[in-house]
Amino acid sequence: MLNRQSVMESSRASEKKKLKRKEILEKKKAADQLLKVASAQIDHLTSFPSFCYFNKNGLCLRLESGRGDKLSNCTKQQIQKLLKANMMGPYGSEWAVEEKVKRREMVAPEARYIFVYWNANEMMDNAFTPLLGFLHFRFTLEEEIPVLYLYELQLDSSVQGKGLGKFLMQLVELIAQENRMGAVVLTVQKSNSLAMKFYISKLRYVVSSISPSRVDPLVGVEKNYEILCKTFDHEAKAILEVYSVQYRTARRVGFMAAFSDLKFED
Numbered sequence: 001m002l003n004r005q006s007v008m009e010s011s012r013a014s015e016k017k018k019l020k021r022k023e024i025l026e027k028k029k030a031a032d033q034l035l036k037v038a039s040a041q042i043d044h045l046t047s048f049p050s051f052c053y054f055n056k057n058g059l060c061l062r063l064e065s066g067r068g069d070k071l072s073n074c075t076k077q078q079i080q081k082l083l084k085a086n087m088m089g090p091y092g093s094e095w096a097v098e099e100k101v102k103r104r105e106m107v108a109p110e111a112r113y114i115f116v117y118w119n120a121n122e123m124m125d126n127a128f129t130p131l132l133g134f135l136h137f138r139f140t141l142e143e144e145i146p147v148l149y150l151y152e153l154q155l156d157s158s159v160q161g162k163g164l165g166k167f168l169m170q171l172v173e174l175i176a177q178e179n180r181m182g183a184v185v186l187t188v189q190k191s192n193s194l195a196m197k198f199y200i201s202k203l204r205y206v207v208s209s210i211s212p213s214r215v216d217p218l219v220g221v222e223k224n225y226e227i228l229c230k231t232f233d234h235e236a237k238a239i240l241e242v243y244s245v246q247y248r249t250a251r252r253v254g255f256m257a258a259f260s261d262l263k264f265e266d
Contacts, residue, residue, distance in 0.1 A: 027144070034146045038139040038179035039110060047178055051171045053119060057162035061132065062119040063171075068111030068136075075115070078131035079106055082154045090189040094224070105151060110138050114171065116155070116164070132156045135168055137175075142185055142210060143239050147229075148176035150186040169203055173230065182236030185210075185229045196226070205230050208240050 043065040045052055054061040066075070083102055088095045105111065116133035136152035150172055155165060176184050185208065188195050199205040207213065211227035213220030231237040 066113035183231040
């Protein structure tokens with residue numbers, strides 16, 4: 001009787017494990033499909049025609065979409081110039097190394113861009129048009145949650161402080177939600193106090209549970225950046241904002257176990 005009961009309990013446990021594994025794998029498959037569809041879109045601005053232009057506070061600007069593996073040499077140079085002007089100060093002595101990293105990131109096939117230019121008239125179409133700002137973002141997974149990760153929001157000094165940054169972040173959040181991303185995630189240098197204030201105070205972003213200071217405060221003190229997020233659904237909020245290190249570890253163990261079992265079954 002005891003042996004029979006033990007066998008039945010073992011069978012139920014095995015079935016429960018298989019169902020859990022199936023649930024995890026189906027969820028990952030769905031998340032991967034969301035990322036694939038989002039990344040396949042050629043122009044994310046087409047869904048938001050009212051965001052193709054910015055006419056406010058003396059600015060008359062137009063926005064264009066782009067991707068990392070389609071950048072012209074001129075655009076690459078302008079991106080690098082704007083990055084250096086804005087980020088060399090916050091990074092300090094680390095800029096030389098970080099600049100090389102950003103150059104590699106800039107041309108990645110998965111990199112998506114929104115560029116900002118003066119809205120010149122027809123007579124100026126053939127003239128050189130300076131890049132006044134850009135967004136660099138990607139669709140990726142954070143803790144198995146599909147997110148829009150904002151790599152860069154850079155504006156020329158001539159267009160700062162006029163509402164353009166907030167306008168672009170509204171666009172980013174709309175793109176994320178339209179593509180069913182659970183959150184917008186971004187990284188900010190701690191020394192960049194203006195950016196920190198902009199995201200946290202004005203836009204209501206919060207320090208994410210995956211930020212070094214939340215994962216391990218002792219390690220976080222040594223890091224020069226924070227990871228911020230704004231979530232759009234309950235699951236993303238529970239995982240990217242509030243869940244514990246213990247839960248993160250357990251979740252990863254369960255996720256890896258599912259793939260380990262699948263590997264041996266194959």
